[in-house]
Amino acid sequence: MKVGSRSSERWFNRALWLVALAFAWFLTALGALVVGDLPQVEQHYTLEQFLDRDRAGPTAEALRQIRRDRQENQRRVEQAELELEAARSASAAARETFSNWLKTRDATQRVDQDPGLVSRTERLDALKEAERSIETRLEGLARESLDLSERGAAQERVETEIRVVAAERLRAAETGQELRVFGYRLALTLPLLALAGWLLLKRRHTRNWPFIWGFGFFAAFAFFVELVPYLPSYGGYVQYGVGIIVTLIAGRAAINGFQAYLARQKEAEARPNEERRTEIATDQALAHLAKKVCPGCERSLNLADPNTNYCPHCGIGVFERCVRCEQRKSTFDRFCHACGEPGAVARPA
Structure with a gap:
């Protein structure tokens, strides 16, 4: 605050600083919207855009067919298991009936001449044969299921390989897109910072100084705050590298400014x-x-x-x-x- 300034002048200066801050706030809000919407100029990439169509299409269709065949195989296995369970129940019931019949009949010396015994035995053999037939069918279905699983695993490996290649292409495309968007943001904020620096150097003492300072605050915030979250990372190398460069430039400028200040002071102290x-x-x-x-x-x-x-x-x-x-x-x-x-x-x- 100036010691020799009027009280009303000090209050007017405070009001003008509020104008500068309000102008900077509105510009910063507008700039944040513009910087945030810049990625919309680029298209949104998806993994499917980078798949090898010549391999991905047939592989996906083969996997779908294998999944349908496995579902059909599972349905047939479940049906055969139900049939086997019914056959085993029928065989167990027939054996129990046959056992009871043997206990109650009068056994003869010549079994082969006993029509009832022969027919019951043949019926039990037929039921057992039906069980073995269903078990054989289940074994075939199990082999078929194993074959389908192996074929599915092979196709899934091929699909995984295709998707890995596509993912690498997607990452490369997204990296290029990030660099382009960062370039857009840099091309927007860097000229603003340069213009703000020129205005502060040449026009900050004019009657419109509140707007110049407000624009300077906005440009500095847009460049040093809004731009930082969008700085490409690459594991931190870019960020730390940029930090080192900015520190060197700022430090060198501070050292040169301090030396120039000392030289001006010595020169001034030598004058009358x-x-x-x-x-x-x-x-x-x-x-x-x-x-x-x-x-x-x-x-x-x-x-x-x-x-x-x-x-x-x-x-x-x-x-x-x-x-x-x-x-x-x-x-x-x-x-x-x-x-x-x-x-x-x-x-x-």
Whole structure:
């Protein structure tokens, strides 16, 4: 906050900063929608798009036929098991009847001449033969089921191989798509950041500064926050690599800025006292003095000592006597606080 500014001016500045923040918020919300909708310019890939049609079609049809054959085989097995169970029940009932009949009849010495015994025995043999026939049919169905399982497993291996190849193609296509979408986002946000930087450097002191600062906040947020989640990963190599590059660039810029600042300070401290004071803004100088810091070299000053009129570090004059009333005042005051006499910064050259 400027020390020499009016109270109404400070409140107007606060209101204008609210305007800047509101403008940045609306721009950021709109930018988030645009950045989020950029993937819609690309088509949505599916695994079926990358399958080998010459192999996938026949393999899928063969698997469907094998599944139908297995279902039919299972149905026939269940039917045969029911028939076997019925045949075994009939055979068990006939054996029990035959056993009871043997106990109650009068046995003869010549069994082959006994028509009842022979017919019952033949009937039991027929029932047993029916059981064996159904069991043989079940064995054939079991072999057929095993063959179908082996054929199905072979076809599933082929289908898995086809899908693995298609999945690799899908991943490659999605990677390329991610890079293209990231390029779209970068092409949208990077010019905005460059434009915001130019505006802040060249136009931030104009009357439309709230909109320029709001646009700068929006561009910085869009580039450094909105763009980061869409940065390609590749196991972290890209993200960490970009982080290293950004850190090197920012660090180098900070080092160069600091060295340039030190060079400017040394150059300024070598110039005459009056010339240096005219180059320092009044509000800036008063703000530094309020913090007990030299306006010229930004080192600490002992303002409690009434004899401290010059900075002991750079030699710039910070206090002087009024030419009219001899009161001690800051050399950066526009008017004397005791008599109103114009100071050096307010007197015409």
